[in-house]
Amino acid sequence: MLMTDATSQLLEAGSLMGLGMAFVFAFLSLVILAVKILSRFAAEAAPVPATAASAAIATQQGLSSQQLAAISAAIAQYKKNKKI
Numbered sequence: 528m529l530m531t532d533a534t535s536q537l538l539e540a541g542s543l544m545g546l547g548m549a550f551v552f553a554f555l556s557l558v559i560l561a562v563k564i565l566s567r568f569a570a571e572a573a574p575v576p577a578t579a580a581s582a583a584i585a586t587q588q589g590l591s592s593q594q595l596a597a598i599s600a601a602i603a604q605y606k607k608n609k610k611i
Contacts, residue, residue, distance in 0.1 A: 590598075
């Protein structure tokens with residue numbers, strides 16, 4: 528009788544653990560799906576950087592093409608190092 532009591536408790540514990548793991552998996556899957564969907568909407572709504580327009584404005588403000596190239600290279604290197 529002691530064996531059946533322990534066995535039934537172990538089976539109940541196993542089923543509860545499996546049910547809990549299934550709920551956690553389902554919840555995390557929904558979170559991942561929601562983040563992917565929201566990131567697509569955010570990417571569409573994000574403004575596109577205007578590099579040609581900024582280059583025209585920079586040359587009008589007295590920056591030479593060499594200075595503009597140096598600034599652009601510095602920004603690109605900073606973004607590469609900081610993973611922005």
